[in-house]
Amino acid sequence: MTEPVTAEQMSHQRVYATCYPMGSGSGRVHGSTLGGDVMGVAMCECGDVLAEHLSSSEGFSRHDMGVTSDWKHEHYRKHCGPDFNLQWVSRDSEEWKRILALNHSRHPREEEPA
Numbered sequence: 699m700t701e702p703v704t705a706e707q708m709s710h711q712r713v714y715a716t717c718y719p720m721g722s723g724s725g726r727v728h729g730s731t732l733g734g735d736v737m738g739v740a741m742c743e744c745g746d747v748l749a750e751h752l753s754s755s756e757g758f759s760r761h762d763m764g765v766t767s768d769w770k771h772e773h774y775r776k777h778c779g780p781d782f783n784l785q786w787v788s789r790d791s792e793e794w795k796r797i798l799a800l801n802h803s804r805h806p807r808e809e810e811p812a
Contacts, residue, residue, distance in 0.1 A: 713782050718737050
């Protein structure tokens with residue numbers, strides 16, 4: 699069994715984007731559905747969040763997160779350099795789960811004050 703790769707060992711060139719359903723949205727944007735808003739998020743393979751965007755559908759999220767456009771690329775270049783590799787993944791994919799776990803280990807949630 700191999701040891702997990704640490705953030706320091708990664709190339710910091712791979713960026714993964716996905717979206718989560720929000721259960722909100724008016725459905726008034728062309729191509730969207732009532733309650734179809736999604737929150738797009740992009741993370742570097744090191745677990746750092748690089749960009750987020752509220753979109754009216756998954757299709758629009760792919761555009762808004764820069765997978766089918768150049769939107770957000772300035773954020774990716776700033777962190778990863780000019781040779782970043784952006785990939786859309788399912789939020790249930792092994793890649794996303796691995797990066798999300800790395801994010802949580804590197805940036806633990808603070809407890810809410812009582």
